[in-house]
Amino acid sequence: MTEFPLSPAFILLLGAVLLPFLPGRWRNLFFTVLGAGLLTMVLFLPTATPPPILRVMQYRLIPLQVDGLSRGFGVVFGFVLAAGGIYAYHLRDRGQQCAALLYAAGALGVVFAGDYYSLFFFWELMAISSTVLIWARRDRRSFKAGFRYIIYHALGGGILLAGILSHIHAQAGDILITNLPARNLSGWLILLGVAVNSAIPPLHTWLVDAYPRATITGAIFLNAFTTKTAVYVLIRLFAGWELLIVAGTVMALYGVIYTVITNDIRGILSYHIVSQVGYMVAAVGIGTPLALNGAAAHALANILFKGLLFMAAGAIMAATGESRLTRLGGLFRRLPRVTVFYMIGALSIAGFPLFNGFISKSMILTAATRSHFPAVFLLLNLAAVGTFLSLGLKLPYFAFFHRARPGDLPVREIPRNLHPAMVLMGLACFLQGVFPRLLYFLLPHPVEFHPYTLHHLTEVSQMFGLTFVAFWLFRGMLRAKEYIVLDVDWFFRKPALGARRILVDGTLRLFDLSDRLVMALTRGLISFSQNPMRHVFKTTESDRPYDPDRYRPTVSMLLFGVLLVFLILIAAGPR
């Protein structure tokens, strides 16, 4: 096997190297075409042949191993890269474009990795390049959030590497990913490292902290890659680990209840990532082929509809420069098309019939029912109620429909390329909902699933219909307030403020104090040595500057001295 493994990740790495040398608009074209080309390439990657091997030092790496699961993720990654390229077509920012390409290279590298070392390499590439998409916003809060983000991922990556190394050691040096982690320390370490990227509470704060602070275009890639590759790794390595059922269900509810009270629109979307990834994590824990199909389907559908929601939220921000619900309102008249695209995303994520979220959620819920987890089934349905409540009703009501006073909010023209990108994503959500085969062919296991049953449709329409009634009754209470919401990151951010006060401010104050002490001492010494005689003859010398002539010995003193010596010599001389 001498053939070079031409992984999509390597193509993107090469693309990221070439991109900075292209002039202005060509970079955007290059980016988008690269995404579309990649999508096509991944679609036609052969699955059956044994994977080519890349020799690096004494290791035999497998950077390109294709099966149904990895191809599904690869296809959707390529799609979102192309759509994101169109969405960012107006942007002239080499740094962000390069970072996005590297980030996509990392995501595709993880998905197609056939060994643990390749997986880890691309995993870390994602962490570093994605941070740039947060910092590229170029304000103080983004900078700080980006720092917390990279620290979190450095720790998570370290734990992952520790787990991988001890796993490989226990397996006598076998680095193949088909070698699943066992339920021992190394397995749990790998799971912990992946749990950071899956944003399983309490390890989720990097997401809800940093994503709302990312650039408008960066958020689309952030949503698509980090958590979804983590779900991919969970499906690959941890299918059937029961703890994940509990973690996922808790996550789905934890995320959704925060969305009810969050003010920032991209903050709401970020908490919804936590909530939706909860469905996937729970499905991985259930571990049956239907559940794993559901987890993959929901991850892929999520990249599309959540990407669409982030695009619509970005359009609102581009138009108004504002992302807080308290400052928005009445945007339907100004941005009617954005409203329509937003609603497609919102109905998809809530799981409305005719949209892809309905298919993927039904798969997970059916899997829970078939494996006899009634509590999981009910609680995930409750999360769906919350999703519809906050994204389908609260956010659009207060952003688009409520308080429709024209002239309230200055609304700028948004770049024209935002619309075709949203059309692409919305169309994908709709087509997958109407023709589920478009989703099924991307899944790891063969699918025989019929979501559109009468029973299921009555269930959903009753549930959402009455959620609407509850919303209408309490809509006054749901009005956003201009506050931030604390999360478990309080437990390190607040002590960090205290630690900063002691370690940084305290040290600075100590330096300041010693500086002032030394300066005072020096000043004293200077004034003392300017005229030491002043301290001897206090009354006569008060403020006079030093005059050496005043203290020169006189002739009489000299004679007196000579006389004194003479007398001593006589007195002490021999008798």
Added chain:
Amino acid sequence: MRRVLWTVLALIPAASVVVEFLGSHHAHSHYWFSEIPLFWILFGFLGGCLLILGGKKILAWIVYRREDYYD
């Protein structure tokens, strides 16, 4: 226009209730709760109320802070 929308909104759950009672209960009735009549009507309404009140009255009371809290 507005009245049409409201009517459609009311008709969909109403129609689904009718369908539920006309249709046969089979296959999916795995659990005790699916035997309760109008279960999903109750679930949607009570679930919605629970999340709104739980979020806005309890969670918000604990976690709301001024925007410059961490600065």
